Amino acid sequence: MRAKVFILLFILILGVNCYSQVKPFRFGVTVAPNLAWISPDTKEYKNDGNQMGFSWGFIADVTLTENYFFKTGINMDYLNVKLEYPDSIMTLTDSVSGIMHRKHKLQYLEVPLTIKMRTNQFGKIAYYGEIGLGTAFNLKAKSKDEFFPKDDQNSINFEEDIKDDITFMKESLIFGAGLEYFIDNSTSIIIEVTFHNGLSNILKGENKISLETQRAHLHYFQLNVGIMF
Numbered sequence: 001m002r003a004k005v006f007i008l009l010f011i012l013i014l015g016v017n018c019y020s021q022v023k024p025f026r027f028g029v030t031v032a033p034n035l036a037w038i039s040p041d042t043k044e045y046k047n048d049g050n051q052m053g054f055s056w057g058f059i060a061d062v063t064l065t066e067n068y069f070f071k072t073g074i075n076m077d078y079l080n081v082k083l084e085y086p087d088s089i090m091t092l093t094d095s096v097s098g099i100m101h102r103k104h105k106l107q108y109l110e111v112p113l114t115i116k117m118r119t120n121q122f123g124k125i126a127y128y129g130e131i132g133l134g135t136a137f138n139l140k141a142k143s144k145d146e147f148f149p150k151d152d153q154n155s156i157n158f159e160e161d162i163k164d165d166i167t168f169m170k171e172s173l174i175f176g177a178g179l180e181y182f183i184d185n186s187t188s189i190i191i192e193v194t195f196h197n198g199l200s201n202i203l204k205g206e207n208k209i210s211l212e213t214q215r216a217h218l219h220y221f222q223l224n225v226g227i228m229f
Helices: 002-017
Strands: 025-040 051-063 068-090 095-118 125-149 156-161 169-182 188-198 216-228
Touching (some): 025 188, 051 095, 068 216, 095 169
Antiparallel strands (some): 025 051, 095 125, 125 169
8 A cells, every 4th residue: 555655656746847847856954953752641651851852864855846845854863751650670689669760862763754835935035834744763772760769768870771662663743834045046944843743652561560551652843954955
């Protein structure tokens, strides 16, 4: 089914490009700070605060009509989120229960597929919006943990590789709005804000105490600054 969709899209692109006065393809690079948080669906799991991260990537606009584009690319996303939940850890003598404050440090390779809708130029500036999907693949996952044992005010701090606790793939719904400042007929500087609304669960496994399945969605805002050629 997905193959048929891409074939139809390719035929559409070839057809409409014959009539468009805009360049059929444009490429660019972007850098972006991001602000991420986690939305848990498991009982007694809580978001533990918004966290800053960073992204960079390559983007491509494929012209559909003069003001509509198919936008894709490759993004390298470094996302940080914090989660609070009941947990237990092993000490030298026993298993200790308490509350875990875990900072997830996640690295994803994302392939966005969106439709970009742009206005006509007002002088050297054009505005646009976009909507679509983002498929991302987890490359690294590490944690910075602060564990508070039950009935003890002293915390235990440690770091772990948690790649086995994170799903390999995540899906997001992408909304964006921005502007292009045209330096010449084809080269432009872009400034854009996007919201990536997590659709899929990013956690694996069960809670050690309740044995409930761990479920949470990752969301983030991103401020993209780049240049298109």
